Amino acid sequence: MTDTFKSGCASIVGRTNVGKSTLLNRLLMQKVAAISKRRQTTRNKITGFLHLPNAQIILVDTPGIHQSKKTLNAMMVRASISTFSDVDLILVMLSADTGFCDEDEFVLNSMQGVKTKKILVINKIDLVEKNSLLALMDEMNRKSLFEEIIPISALKEDGLDSLKSLIVNYLPEGPEYFPRDRVTDCSEGFLFGEIIREKILKLARFEVPHSVAVVVEDMQEQDNGVLRIDATVYTEKTSQKKILIGEGGSMLKNIGRLARQELEKRLSTKIFLKLFVKVRANWRDQRQAIEEFGYTR
Ligand SMILES: Nc1nc2c(ncn2[C@@H]2O[C@H](COP(=O)(O)OP(=O)(O)OP(=O)(O)O)[C@@H](O)[C@H]2O)c(=O)[nH]1
Ligand SMILES: [Mg+2]
Structure with missing residues (x-):
């Protein structure tokens, strides 16, 4: 040494x-x-x-x-x-x-x-x-x-x-480039969006999970101390949107619950997670949408 x-x-x-x-x-x-x-x-x-x-x-x-x-x-x-x-x-x-x-x-x-x-x-x-x-x-x-x-x-x-x-x-001699308390260069919004997408990958099947992008739109601490997170789940087709919402909203509820539980544990705070599902036709073939959803960073 x-x-x-x-x-x-x-x-x-x-x-x-x-x-x-x-x-x-x-x-x-x-x-x-x-x-x-x-x-x-x-x-x-x-x-x-x-x-x-x-x-x-x-x-x-x-x-x-x-x-x-x-x-x-x-x-x-x-x-x-x-x-x-x-x-x-x-x-x-x-x-x-x-x-x-x-x-x-x-x-x-x-x-x-x-x-x-x-x-x-x-x-x-x-x-x-x-x-x-x-x-x-x-x-x-x-x-x-x-x-x-x-x-x-x-x-x-x-x-x-x-x-x-x-x-x-195999690394060269060099300085400490980043402060010791920094773990990643990803934004909180991106990390939280990935947690939500991970739950969709877990619960949805076939092509649906691959057609999904998640964008965290807003994070606000409310007066009661609860952190409200608003996120949009984009799919490519109306049929996929229907599957993601599920009968009586059951699928979206399960996705939201799993994501909220993980976020609450991670942030040690109560969270109100509001998910919206929208269709953005064929977004996986549109450079602009791919950029907008944060996948080119
Ligand atoms: N048994 C076993 N499973 C593992 C191990 N490492 C990862 N896995 C599992 O392999 C699967 C894929 O893991 P990921 O880490 O998402 O794989 P990845 O290479 O990042 O995949 P992409 O992002 O799709 O390229 C998950 O179900 C993991 O739990 C391991 O050491 N042993
Ligand atoms: Mg991976």
């Missing part, structure tokens, strides 16, 4: 669902990014600051790299790829339970010619036997693309200390 202070940026990239956002949240010990078992949960870069005694790691969670014709999805992938040459280190993530699949191959192909150093993070090792993990590590090692290969379970917080030390090894 030396006295030198290190700082720099590491992006977490990979196909959808490998656990990139789970890793960001677990490393930061705070929920910053939405998590779900559905595909393409994360839609933009989400930056978190990990403060260690001898280092500051700027972590960038990115949308899963995938193929799609929609404008939103193309912009998401571009956001991920834009980090490759912007960071000091790329954490390429695989999921141990699926092994190296075609979608992972697509991710590696998108990195051809990228000079930035890469660490391969094999996640979800809690789901596999040791032998299959060793075989996967061996298969990946033979590609000679990575400085290091590290197995972890983000969910079980297994291997995270080793991962932190490994990242610090």
Whole structure:
């Protein structure tokens, strides 16, 4: 251990669902990014600051790299790829339970010619036997693309200390760029909107969760001390709006209740959450709407 202070940026990239956002949240010990078992949960870069005694790691969670014709999805992938040459280190993530699949191959192909150093993070090792993990590590090692290969379970917080030390090894000496009490560069409005969207991802099915954007319009502390949050849930079609509202408003009520409970716990205050559902036809193919909804930050 030396006295030198290190700082720099590491992006977490990979196909959808490998656990990139789970890793960001677990490393930061705070929920910053939405998590779900559905595909393409994360839609933009989400930056978190990990403060260690001898280092500051700027972590960038990115949308899963995938193929799609929609404008939103193309912009998401571009956001991920834009980090490759912007960071000091790329954490390429695989999921141990699926092994190296075609979608992972697509991710590696998108990195051809990228000079930035890469660490391969094999996640979800809690789901596999040791032998299959060793075989996967061996298969990946033979590609000679990575400085290091590290197995972890983000969910079980297994291997995270080793991962932190490994990242610090590859960062340059540098100053503390951000104050120690700062965890993310995301606005409260964005973070709260993501909490609401996460509940929609949990409760709605098929195409509905993917068609949804959430915008927090207003936050006001009321005279009785209750924090009122007004948010709009945008869908692409009237049929999706109907599903989101549900019979007698039951679906929207459940979404609101889950989101409110999480927000109340997080802010340690009573919250009145008012959700409005609106249709914005084909917004995922409209750059202006995508920007307005905050997915280009
Ligand atoms: N068993 C297990 N599940 C995990 C682990 N890490 C993440 N998951 C689960 O994997 C699913 C996807 O996690 P996310 O963190 O949303 O994945 P992501 O890579 O950010 O996905 P996108 O944002 O869609 O690209 C969730 O259901 C997580 O709970 C892990 O270490 N073990
Ligand atoms: Mg994610």
